[in-house]
Amino acid sequence: MISPRLSRREILRCWLGGLTASLFAVATFGVLGCQQESQSSATGSSVPAGESAAGLPPKPEGAFKIGLITPGSTKTDKAWSGLAWEGVQNVAKETGATVTPPVEGPDAASVAGALRNLAQEGDQLIFLHGSEYDEAASSIAPDFPKTTFVVVGGRTEKPNLTPINFSAGGAVYLAGMVAGSMTKTNKIACVGGSEIPIVKEAFENFAEGAKSVNPAADVRVVFTGDEKDIAKAKQQTQALLGEGVDVVQHNANDAGRGVAQAVEGKPGTYFMGANADQSDLATKQNLGSFVLDVPSAYLAVGKRVAEGKGDGKAVKAGLAEHAVYFKFNDRFGGTIPQEVKDKVAAAEKDIIAGKVAIKK
Structure with a gap:
Protein backbone atom coordinates (compact mmCIF):
# COMPACT_ATOMS: atom_id res chain seq x y z
CA MET A 1 0.00 0.00 0.00
CA GLU A 37 13.86 -11.90 -17.35
CA SER A 38 14.07 -14.41 -20.19
CA GLN A 39 15.97 -17.44 -18.99
CA SER A 40 17.78 -20.16 -20.86
CA SER A 41 16.22 -23.63 -20.89
CA ALA A 42 17.14 -26.43 -18.50
CA THR A 43 19.63 -27.73 -21.05
CA GLY A 44 21.52 -24.47 -20.85
CA SER A 45 20.77 -23.34 -24.40
CA SER A 46 20.29 -19.62 -24.88
CA VAL A 47 17.63 -17.79 -26.86
CA PRO A 48 18.96 -17.08 -30.39
CA ALA A 49 19.56 -13.47 -31.36
CA GLY A 50 16.47 -11.78 -32.78
CA SER A 167 -10.47 -0.11 -13.05
CA ALA A 168 -12.31 3.17 -13.45
CA GLY A 169 -15.40 2.04 -11.59
CA GLY A 170 -14.20 3.43 -8.28
CA ALA A 171 -13.56 6.90 -9.67
CA VAL A 172 -16.90 6.91 -11.49
CA TYR A 173 -18.65 5.86 -8.26
CA LEU A 174 -17.10 8.90 -6.57
CA ALA A 175 -18.34 11.10 -9.42
CA GLY A 176 -21.81 9.73 -8.79
CA MET A 177 -21.53 10.66 -5.14
CA VAL A 178 -20.76 14.24 -6.11
CA ALA A 179 -23.71 14.35 -8.50
CA GLY A 180 -26.06 12.85 -5.92
CA SER A 181 -24.93 15.41 -3.38
CA MET A 182 -25.23 18.45 -5.66
CA THR A 183 -28.50 17.80 -7.49
CA LYS A 184 -31.44 19.95 -6.44
CA THR A 185 -34.09 18.19 -8.53
CA ASN A 186 -32.94 14.61 -7.80
CA LYS A 187 -32.79 14.11 -11.57
CA ILE A 188 -29.36 13.15 -12.91
CA ALA A 189 -28.33 11.89 -16.35
CA CYS A 190 -25.48 9.99 -17.97
CA VAL A 191 -24.86 10.56 -21.67
CA GLY A 192 -22.77 8.04 -23.60
CA GLY A 193 -21.79 7.53 -27.21
CA SER A 194 -21.77 3.88 -28.28
CA GLU A 195 -23.56 1.49 -25.96
CA ILE A 196 -20.60 -0.73 -25.11
CA PRO A 197 -20.19 -2.83 -21.93
CA ILE A 198 -17.36 -0.81 -20.42
CA VAL A 199 -19.40 2.43 -20.59
CA LYS A 200 -22.57 0.74 -19.35
CA GLU A 201 -20.64 -0.58 -16.35
CA ALA A 202 -19.27 2.89 -15.67
CA PHE A 203 -22.75 4.39 -15.61
CA GLU A 204 -23.96 1.63 -13.28
CA ASN A 205 -21.20 2.51 -10.84
CA PHE A 206 -22.07 6.19 -11.20
CA ALA A 207 -25.71 5.49 -10.33
CA GLU A 208 -24.73 3.45 -7.29
CA GLY A 209 -22.48 6.26 -6.10
CA ALA A 210 -25.28 8.80 -6.50
CA LYS A 211 -27.79 6.65 -4.63
CA SER A 212 -25.31 5.96 -1.82
CA VAL A 213 -25.65 9.59 -0.72
CA ASN A 214 -29.08 10.34 -2.17
CA PRO A 215 -31.47 7.35 -2.35
CA ALA A 216 -34.07 9.58 -4.03
CA ALA A 217 -31.79 10.28 -7.00
CA ASP A 218 -33.21 9.24 -10.38
CA VAL A 219 -30.29 8.49 -12.72
CA ARG A 220 -31.20 8.30 -16.40
CA VAL A 221 -28.87 6.81 -19.02
CA VAL A 222 -28.95 7.66 -22.73
CA PHE A 223 -26.64 6.77 -25.62
CA THR A 224 -26.30 8.89 -28.74
CA GLY A 225 -24.78 6.05 -30.75
CA ASP A 226 -21.94 8.24 -32.04
CA GLU A 227 -18.91 9.52 -30.10
CA LYS A 228 -18.19 12.10 -32.79
CA ASP A 229 -21.64 13.70 -33.17
CA ILE A 230 -21.39 16.78 -30.95
CA ALA A 231 -24.69 18.24 -32.17
CA LYS A 232 -26.64 15.09 -31.35
CA ALA A 233 -25.16 14.91 -27.85
CA LYS A 234 -26.11 18.54 -27.31
CA GLN A 235 -29.69 17.90 -28.44
CA GLN A 236 -30.02 14.82 -26.23
CA THR A 237 -28.73 16.76 -23.25
CA GLN A 238 -31.00 19.72 -23.89
CA ALA A 239 -33.97 17.35 -23.87
CA LEU A 240 -32.85 15.90 -20.53
CA LEU A 241 -32.38 19.35 -19.03
CA GLY A 242 -35.85 20.26 -20.23
CA GLU A 243 -37.21 17.35 -18.22
CA GLY A 244 -35.65 18.64 -15.02
CA VAL A 245 -32.25 16.96 -15.03
CA ASP A 246 -29.72 19.28 -13.39
CA VAL A 247 -26.51 17.20 -13.31
CA VAL A 248 -25.11 15.46 -16.40
CA GLN A 249 -22.15 13.08 -16.48
CA HIS A 250 -20.88 12.29 -19.97
CA ASN A 251 -18.78 9.42 -21.25
CA ALA A 252 -19.14 10.18 -24.94
CA ASN A 253 -15.59 11.05 -25.98
CA ASP A 254 -15.56 14.01 -28.39
CA ALA A 255 -19.37 14.28 -28.30
CA GLY A 256 -19.04 15.21 -24.63
CA ARG A 257 -18.40 18.75 -25.82
CA GLY A 258 -22.02 18.86 -26.94
CA VAL A 259 -23.11 17.87 -23.44
CA ALA A 260 -21.06 20.72 -22.00
CA GLN A 261 -22.52 23.19 -24.49
CA ALA A 262 -26.05 22.23 -23.50
CA VAL A 263 -25.29 22.66 -19.80
CA GLU A 264 -23.68 26.05 -20.43
CA GLY A 265 -26.92 27.15 -22.05
CA LYS A 266 -29.00 26.42 -18.96
CA PRO A 267 -28.09 28.17 -15.69
CA GLY A 268 -28.43 26.13 -12.52
CA THR A 269 -27.31 22.88 -14.14
CA TYR A 270 -24.01 21.03 -13.79
CA PHE A 271 -21.62 19.20 -16.11
CA MET A 272 -19.17 16.42 -15.19
CA GLY A 273 -16.16 15.41 -17.28
CA ALA A 274 -14.81 11.99 -18.21
CA ASN A 275 -11.41 10.31 -18.55
CA ALA A 276 -9.38 13.54 -18.41
CA ASP A 277 -9.52 16.73 -16.37
CA GLN A 278 -12.16 18.55 -18.41
CA SER A 279 -12.41 21.67 -16.30
CA ASP A 280 -12.02 23.73 -19.48
CA LEU A 281 -15.53 22.65 -20.57
CA ALA A 282 -18.53 24.50 -19.07
CA THR A 283 -15.99 25.64 -16.49
CA LYS A 284 -18.23 27.60 -14.13
CA GLN A 285 -20.84 24.81 -14.12
CA ASN A 286 -18.34 21.96 -14.05
CA LEU A 287 -18.26 19.97 -10.79
CA GLY A 288 -15.23 17.87 -11.73
CA SER A 289 -14.09 14.85 -13.73
CA PHE A 290 -13.20 11.23 -13.22
CA VAL A 291 -9.67 10.91 -14.57
CA LEU A 292 -7.67 8.03 -16.05
CA HIS A 322 -3.67 6.39 -8.16
CA ALA A 323 -4.04 5.64 -11.86
CA VAL A 324 -7.71 6.67 -11.71
CA TYR A 325 -9.27 9.26 -9.44
CA PHE A 326 -11.95 11.93 -9.16
CA LYS A 327 -10.78 15.52 -9.50
CA PHE A 328 -12.91 18.40 -8.29
CA ASN A 329 -12.93 21.44 -10.56
CA ASP A 330 -10.98 24.20 -8.83
CA ARG A 331 -12.57 26.80 -11.11
CA PHE A 332 -16.18 25.84 -10.39
CA GLY A 333 -18.34 28.96 -10.15
CA GLY A 334 -20.33 27.79 -7.15
CA THR A 335 -19.48 26.11 -3.88
CA ILE A 336 -19.07 22.40 -3.27
CA PRO A 337 -19.57 21.88 0.48
CA GLN A 338 -16.57 20.54 2.38
CA GLU A 339 -18.85 17.83 3.72
CA VAL A 340 -19.26 16.49 0.18
CA LYS A 341 -15.50 16.46 -0.40
CA ASP A 342 -14.94 14.70 2.93
CA LYS A 343 -17.48 12.00 2.06
CA VAL A 344 -15.81 11.42 -1.29
CA ALA A 345 -12.37 11.15 0.34
CA ALA A 346 -13.70 8.66 2.90
CA ALA A 347 -15.43 6.60 0.22
CA GLU A 348 -12.22 6.44 -1.82
CA LYS A 349 -10.46 4.85 1.14
CA ASP A 350 -13.33 2.40 1.64
CA ILE A 351 -13.26 1.37 -2.03
CA ILE A 352 -9.52 0.74 -1.89
CA ALA A 353 -10.02 -1.28 1.30
CA GLY A 354 -12.69 -3.39 -0.38
CA LYS A 355 -15.50 -2.14 1.83
CA VAL A 356 -17.53 -0.87 -1.13
CA ALA A 357 -18.37 -3.23 -4.00
CA ILE A 358 -17.46 -1.83 -7.40
CA LYS A 359 -18.37 -3.55 -10.66
CA LYS A 360 -15.07 -2.72 -12.33
Whole structure:
Protein backbone atom coordinates (compact mmCIF):
# COMPACT_ATOMS: atom_id res chain seq x y z
CA MET A 1 0.00 0.00 0.00
CA ILE A 2 1.32 3.40 -0.94
CA SER A 3 1.70 5.88 1.87
CA PRO A 4 -1.02 8.54 1.65
CA ARG A 5 1.64 11.13 2.39
CA LEU A 6 3.12 10.69 -1.08
CA SER A 7 2.00 13.18 -3.69
CA ARG A 8 0.35 11.88 -6.86
CA ARG A 9 3.45 12.88 -8.82
CA GLU A 10 5.64 10.82 -6.48
CA ILE A 11 3.29 7.89 -6.78
CA LEU A 12 3.40 8.05 -10.56
CA ARG A 13 7.18 8.30 -10.46
CA CYS A 14 7.18 5.01 -8.56
CA TRP A 15 4.73 3.59 -11.07
CA LEU A 16 6.85 4.47 -14.09
CA GLY A 17 10.20 3.74 -12.52
CA GLY A 18 9.27 0.38 -11.07
CA LEU A 19 10.36 1.44 -7.57
CA THR A 20 7.64 -0.65 -5.94
CA ALA A 21 6.23 -3.95 -7.12
CA SER A 22 2.88 -3.47 -5.45
CA LEU A 23 1.51 -0.66 -7.61
CA PHE A 24 -0.10 -2.95 -10.15
CA ALA A 25 -1.81 -6.00 -8.71
CA VAL A 26 -1.51 -9.68 -9.51
CA ALA A 27 -2.31 -9.49 -13.21
CA THR A 28 0.29 -6.94 -14.26
CA PHE A 29 3.02 -7.92 -16.63
CA GLY A 30 5.78 -6.20 -14.76
CA VAL A 31 5.66 -2.66 -16.08
CA LEU A 32 6.14 -1.50 -12.52
CA GLY A 33 9.23 -3.38 -11.60
CA CYS A 34 8.21 -7.04 -11.33
CA GLN A 35 10.58 -7.90 -14.14
CA GLN A 36 10.52 -11.33 -15.70
CA GLU A 37 13.86 -11.90 -17.35
CA SER A 38 14.07 -14.41 -20.19
CA GLN A 39 15.97 -17.44 -18.99
CA SER A 40 17.78 -20.16 -20.86
CA SER A 41 16.22 -23.63 -20.89
CA ALA A 42 17.14 -26.43 -18.50
CA THR A 43 19.63 -27.73 -21.05
CA GLY A 44 21.52 -24.47 -20.85
CA SER A 45 20.77 -23.34 -24.40
CA SER A 46 20.29 -19.62 -24.88
CA VAL A 47 17.63 -17.79 -26.86
CA PRO A 48 18.96 -17.08 -30.39
CA ALA A 49 19.56 -13.47 -31.36
CA GLY A 50 16.47 -11.78 -32.78
CA GLU A 51 14.12 -14.24 -31.09
CA SER A 52 12.50 -14.37 -27.68
CA ALA A 53 11.50 -16.93 -25.10
CA ALA A 54 8.07 -18.55 -25.15
CA GLY A 55 7.15 -16.88 -28.43
CA LEU A 56 7.28 -13.38 -26.98
CA PRO A 57 8.07 -10.48 -29.33
CA PRO A 58 11.81 -9.72 -29.55
CA LYS A 59 13.32 -6.49 -28.34
CA PRO A 60 12.91 -3.89 -31.12
CA GLU A 61 16.14 -3.03 -32.87
CA GLY A 62 16.98 0.60 -33.52
CA ALA A 63 14.28 3.27 -33.76
CA PHE A 64 11.08 1.28 -33.86
CA LYS A 65 7.68 2.50 -35.05
CA ILE A 66 4.53 3.00 -32.97
CA GLY A 67 1.03 2.77 -34.40
CA LEU A 68 -2.23 4.00 -32.89
CA ILE A 69 -5.92 3.41 -33.60
CA THR A 70 -8.46 5.59 -31.79
CA PRO A 71 -12.27 5.90 -31.92
CA GLY A 72 -12.13 9.67 -32.39
CA SER A 73 -9.95 12.62 -33.28
CA THR A 74 -6.70 12.88 -31.35
CA LYS A 75 -6.86 16.66 -31.80
CA THR A 76 -10.41 17.52 -30.74
CA ASP A 77 -11.31 14.62 -28.43
CA LYS A 78 -9.27 15.59 -25.39
CA ALA A 79 -11.38 13.35 -23.16
CA TRP A 80 -10.25 10.04 -24.67
CA SER A 81 -8.49 9.85 -28.03
CA GLY A 82 -6.30 12.84 -27.22
CA LEU A 83 -5.00 11.01 -24.15
CA ALA A 84 -3.85 8.16 -26.38
CA TRP A 85 -1.96 10.57 -28.62
CA GLU A 86 -0.28 12.11 -25.59
CA GLY A 87 0.64 8.61 -24.45
CA VAL A 88 2.33 7.53 -27.69
CA GLN A 89 4.19 10.83 -27.85
CA ASN A 90 5.51 10.15 -24.35
CA VAL A 91 6.67 6.68 -25.42
CA ALA A 92 8.39 8.10 -28.50
CA LYS A 93 10.17 10.76 -26.46
CA GLU A 94 11.43 8.27 -23.88
CA THR A 95 12.43 5.47 -26.26
CA GLY A 96 13.45 7.26 -29.46
CA ALA A 97 10.66 5.59 -31.42
CA THR A 98 8.78 7.25 -34.26
CA VAL A 99 4.99 7.54 -34.36
CA THR A 100 2.97 6.62 -37.43
CA PRO A 101 0.06 9.01 -38.18
CA PRO A 102 -2.89 7.73 -36.12
CA VAL A 103 -5.86 5.90 -37.60
CA GLU A 104 -8.80 7.88 -36.24
CA GLY A 105 -12.40 6.71 -36.01
CA PRO A 106 -12.38 3.67 -38.31
CA ASP A 107 -15.75 1.94 -38.67
CA ALA A 108 -16.11 -1.61 -37.40
CA ALA A 109 -15.68 -3.12 -40.86
CA SER A 110 -12.34 -1.42 -41.51
CA VAL A 111 -10.58 -1.85 -38.15
CA ALA A 112 -8.99 -5.21 -38.96
CA GLY A 113 -7.68 -3.96 -42.30
CA ALA A 114 -6.25 -0.81 -40.75
CA LEU A 115 -4.56 -2.82 -38.03
CA ARG A 116 -3.09 -5.28 -40.50
CA ASN A 117 -1.77 -2.41 -42.61
CA LEU A 118 0.05 -0.88 -39.63
CA ALA A 119 1.68 -4.21 -38.81
CA GLN A 120 2.65 -4.89 -42.42
CA GLU A 121 4.21 -1.43 -42.69
CA GLY A 122 6.56 -2.28 -39.84
CA ASP A 123 4.96 -0.83 -36.72
CA GLN A 124 6.37 -2.95 -33.88
CA LEU A 125 4.14 -1.54 -31.13
CA ILE A 126 0.50 -0.77 -31.87
CA PHE A 127 -1.92 0.73 -29.35
CA LEU A 128 -5.64 0.21 -29.91
CA HIS A 129 -7.49 2.72 -27.79
CA GLY A 130 -10.76 1.03 -26.87
CA SER A 131 -12.30 -2.30 -25.87
CA GLU A 132 -14.15 -2.39 -29.20
CA TYR A 133 -10.84 -3.27 -30.88
CA ASP A 134 -10.15 -6.39 -28.83
CA GLU A 135 -11.64 -8.85 -31.33
CA ALA A 136 -9.70 -7.45 -34.28
CA ALA A 137 -6.42 -7.44 -32.35
CA SER A 138 -6.99 -10.98 -31.11
CA SER A 139 -7.52 -12.29 -34.63
CA ILE A 140 -4.57 -10.48 -36.19
CA ALA A 141 -1.90 -10.66 -33.46
CA PRO A 142 -0.91 -14.31 -34.20
CA ASP A 143 -0.02 -13.31 -37.78
CA PHE A 144 2.56 -10.78 -36.57
CA PRO A 145 4.52 -12.40 -33.70
CA LYS A 146 7.22 -9.69 -33.75
CA THR A 147 4.65 -6.93 -33.21
CA THR A 148 3.21 -6.07 -29.79
CA PHE A 149 -0.47 -5.11 -29.75
CA VAL A 150 -1.89 -3.23 -26.75
CA VAL A 151 -5.66 -2.87 -26.30
CA VAL A 152 -6.99 -0.41 -23.74
CA GLY A 153 -9.99 -2.07 -22.14
CA GLY A 154 -9.20 -5.38 -23.82
CA ARG A 155 -9.76 -8.83 -22.36
CA THR A 156 -7.58 -11.10 -24.47
CA GLU A 157 -4.03 -12.06 -23.48
CA LYS A 158 -1.55 -13.52 -25.94
CA PRO A 159 2.26 -13.49 -25.99
CA ASN A 160 2.15 -10.35 -28.14
CA LEU A 161 -1.27 -8.98 -27.11
CA THR A 162 -1.50 -7.00 -23.88
CA PRO A 163 -4.67 -5.47 -22.40
CA ILE A 164 -4.50 -2.31 -20.30
CA ASN A 165 -7.47 -2.34 -17.95
CA PHE A 166 -8.24 0.78 -15.97
CA SER A 167 -10.47 -0.11 -13.05
CA ALA A 168 -12.31 3.17 -13.45
CA GLY A 169 -15.40 2.04 -11.59
CA GLY A 170 -14.20 3.43 -8.28
CA ALA A 171 -13.56 6.90 -9.67
CA VAL A 172 -16.90 6.91 -11.49
CA TYR A 173 -18.65 5.86 -8.26
CA LEU A 174 -17.10 8.90 -6.57
CA ALA A 175 -18.34 11.10 -9.42
CA GLY A 176 -21.81 9.73 -8.79
CA MET A 177 -21.53 10.66 -5.14
CA VAL A 178 -20.76 14.24 -6.11
CA ALA A 179 -23.71 14.35 -8.50
CA GLY A 180 -26.06 12.85 -5.92
CA SER A 181 -24.93 15.41 -3.38
CA MET A 182 -25.23 18.45 -5.66
CA THR A 183 -28.50 17.80 -7.49
CA LYS A 184 -31.44 19.95 -6.44
CA THR A 185 -34.09 18.19 -8.53
CA ASN A 186 -32.94 14.61 -7.80
CA LYS A 187 -32.79 14.11 -11.57
CA ILE A 188 -29.36 13.15 -12.91
CA ALA A 189 -28.33 11.89 -16.35
CA CYS A 190 -25.48 9.99 -17.97
CA VAL A 191 -24.86 10.56 -21.67
CA GLY A 192 -22.77 8.04 -23.60
CA GLY A 193 -21.79 7.53 -27.21
CA SER A 194 -21.77 3.88 -28.28
CA GLU A 195 -23.56 1.49 -25.96
CA ILE A 196 -20.60 -0.73 -25.11
CA PRO A 197 -20.19 -2.83 -21.93
CA ILE A 198 -17.36 -0.81 -20.42
CA VAL A 199 -19.40 2.43 -20.59
CA LYS A 200 -22.57 0.74 -19.35
CA GLU A 201 -20.64 -0.58 -16.35
CA ALA A 202 -19.27 2.89 -15.67
CA PHE A 203 -22.75 4.39 -15.61
CA GLU A 204 -23.96 1.63 -13.28
CA ASN A 205 -21.20 2.51 -10.84
CA PHE A 206 -22.07 6.19 -11.20
CA ALA A 207 -25.71 5.49 -10.33
CA GLU A 208 -24.73 3.45 -7.29
CA GLY A 209 -22.48 6.26 -6.10
CA ALA A 210 -25.28 8.80 -6.50
CA LYS A 211 -27.79 6.65 -4.63
CA SER A 212 -25.31 5.96 -1.82
CA VAL A 213 -25.65 9.59 -0.72
CA ASN A 214 -29.08 10.34 -2.17
CA PRO A 215 -31.47 7.35 -2.35
CA ALA A 216 -34.07 9.58 -4.03
CA ALA A 217 -31.79 10.28 -7.00
CA ASP A 218 -33.21 9.24 -10.38
CA VAL A 219 -30.29 8.49 -12.72
CA ARG A 220 -31.20 8.30 -16.40
CA VAL A 221 -28.87 6.81 -19.02
CA VAL A 222 -28.95 7.66 -22.73
CA PHE A 223 -26.64 6.77 -25.62
CA THR A 224 -26.30 8.89 -28.74
CA GLY A 225 -24.78 6.05 -30.75
CA ASP A 226 -21.94 8.24 -32.04
CA GLU A 227 -18.91 9.52 -30.10
CA LYS A 228 -18.19 12.10 -32.79
CA ASP A 229 -21.64 13.70 -33.17
CA ILE A 230 -21.39 16.78 -30.95
CA ALA A 231 -24.69 18.24 -32.17
CA LYS A 232 -26.64 15.09 -31.35
CA ALA A 233 -25.16 14.91 -27.85
CA LYS A 234 -26.11 18.54 -27.31
CA GLN A 235 -29.69 17.90 -28.44
CA GLN A 236 -30.02 14.82 -26.23
CA THR A 237 -28.73 16.76 -23.25
CA GLN A 238 -31.00 19.72 -23.89
CA ALA A 239 -33.97 17.35 -23.87
CA LEU A 240 -32.85 15.90 -20.53
CA LEU A 241 -32.38 19.35 -19.03
CA GLY A 242 -35.85 20.26 -20.23
CA GLU A 243 -37.21 17.35 -18.22
CA GLY A 244 -35.65 18.64 -15.02
CA VAL A 245 -32.25 16.96 -15.03
CA ASP A 246 -29.72 19.28 -13.39
CA VAL A 247 -26.51 17.20 -13.31
CA VAL A 248 -25.11 15.46 -16.40
CA GLN A 249 -22.15 13.08 -16.48
CA HIS A 250 -20.88 12.29 -19.97
CA ASN A 251 -18.78 9.42 -21.25
CA ALA A 252 -19.14 10.18 -24.94
CA ASN A 253 -15.59 11.05 -25.98
CA ASP A 254 -15.56 14.01 -28.39
CA ALA A 255 -19.37 14.28 -28.30
CA GLY A 256 -19.04 15.21 -24.63
CA ARG A 257 -18.40 18.75 -25.82
CA GLY A 258 -22.02 18.86 -26.94
CA VAL A 259 -23.11 17.87 -23.44
CA ALA A 260 -21.06 20.72 -22.00
CA GLN A 261 -22.52 23.19 -24.49
CA ALA A 262 -26.05 22.23 -23.50
CA VAL A 263 -25.29 22.66 -19.80
CA GLU A 264 -23.68 26.05 -20.43
CA GLY A 265 -26.92 27.15 -22.05
CA LYS A 266 -29.00 26.42 -18.96
CA PRO A 267 -28.09 28.17 -15.69
CA GLY A 268 -28.43 26.13 -12.52
CA THR A 269 -27.31 22.88 -14.14
CA TYR A 270 -24.01 21.03 -13.79
CA PHE A 271 -21.62 19.20 -16.11
CA MET A 272 -19.17 16.42 -15.19
CA GLY A 273 -16.16 15.41 -17.28
CA ALA A 274 -14.81 11.99 -18.21
CA ASN A 275 -11.41 10.31 -18.55
CA ALA A 276 -9.38 13.54 -18.41
CA ASP A 277 -9.52 16.73 -16.37
CA GLN A 278 -12.16 18.55 -18.41
CA SER A 279 -12.41 21.67 -16.30
CA ASP A 280 -12.02 23.73 -19.48
CA LEU A 281 -15.53 22.65 -20.57
CA ALA A 282 -18.53 24.50 -19.07
CA THR A 283 -15.99 25.64 -16.49
CA LYS A 284 -18.23 27.60 -14.13
CA GLN A 285 -20.84 24.81 -14.12
CA ASN A 286 -18.34 21.96 -14.05
CA LEU A 287 -18.26 19.97 -10.79
CA GLY A 288 -15.23 17.87 -11.73
CA SER A 289 -14.09 14.85 -13.73
CA PHE A 290 -13.20 11.23 -13.22
CA VAL A 291 -9.67 10.91 -14.57
CA LEU A 292 -7.67 8.03 -16.05
CA ASP A 293 -3.91 8.51 -16.24
CA VAL A 294 -3.72 7.02 -19.73
CA PRO A 295 -0.43 8.68 -20.79
CA SER A 296 1.47 7.18 -17.86
CA ALA A 297 0.09 3.72 -18.58
CA TYR A 298 1.13 3.99 -22.22
CA LEU A 299 4.60 5.08 -21.21
CA ALA A 300 5.02 2.25 -18.73
CA VAL A 301 3.98 -0.36 -21.29
CA GLY A 302 5.96 1.23 -24.10
CA LYS A 303 9.19 1.30 -22.11
CA ARG A 304 8.82 -2.36 -21.21
CA VAL A 305 8.26 -3.32 -24.84
CA ALA A 306 11.26 -1.23 -25.91
CA GLU A 307 13.36 -3.16 -23.42
CA GLY A 308 12.04 -6.50 -24.69
CA LYS A 309 10.48 -7.30 -21.31
CA GLY A 310 6.78 -7.58 -22.14
CA ASP A 311 5.02 -10.90 -21.62
CA GLY A 312 1.48 -10.21 -22.81
CA LYS A 313 -0.22 -10.28 -19.43
CA ALA A 314 -2.86 -7.70 -18.55
CA VAL A 315 -1.96 -4.42 -16.91
CA LYS A 316 -4.49 -3.34 -14.31
CA ALA A 317 -4.73 -0.01 -12.53
CA GLY A 318 -7.32 1.63 -10.30
CA LEU A 319 -7.79 3.87 -7.29
CA ALA A 320 -5.22 2.01 -5.20
CA GLU A 321 -2.53 2.75 -7.78
CA HIS A 322 -3.67 6.39 -8.16
CA ALA A 323 -4.04 5.64 -11.86
CA VAL A 324 -7.71 6.67 -11.71
CA TYR A 325 -9.27 9.26 -9.44
CA PHE A 326 -11.95 11.93 -9.16
CA LYS A 327 -10.78 15.52 -9.50
CA PHE A 328 -12.91 18.40 -8.29
CA ASN A 329 -12.93 21.44 -10.56
CA ASP A 330 -10.98 24.20 -8.83
CA ARG A 331 -12.57 26.80 -11.11
CA PHE A 332 -16.18 25.84 -10.39
CA GLY A 333 -18.34 28.96 -10.15
CA GLY A 334 -20.33 27.79 -7.15
CA THR A 335 -19.48 26.11 -3.88
CA ILE A 336 -19.07 22.40 -3.27
CA PRO A 337 -19.57 21.88 0.48
CA GLN A 338 -16.57 20.54 2.38
CA GLU A 339 -18.85 17.83 3.72
CA VAL A 340 -19.26 16.49 0.18
CA LYS A 341 -15.50 16.46 -0.40
CA ASP A 342 -14.94 14.70 2.93
CA LYS A 343 -17.48 12.00 2.06
CA VAL A 344 -15.81 11.42 -1.29
CA ALA A 345 -12.37 11.15 0.34
CA ALA A 346 -13.70 8.66 2.90
CA ALA A 347 -15.43 6.60 0.22
CA GLU A 348 -12.22 6.44 -1.82
CA LYS A 349 -10.46 4.85 1.14
CA ASP A 350 -13.33 2.40 1.64
CA ILE A 351 -13.26 1.37 -2.03
CA ILE A 352 -9.52 0.74 -1.89
CA ALA A 353 -10.02 -1.28 1.30
CA GLY A 354 -12.69 -3.39 -0.38
CA LYS A 355 -15.50 -2.14 1.83
CA VAL A 356 -17.53 -0.87 -1.13
CA ALA A 357 -18.37 -3.23 -4.00
CA ILE A 358 -17.46 -1.83 -7.40
CA LYS A 359 -18.37 -3.55 -10.66
CA LYS A 360 -15.07 -2.72 -12.33
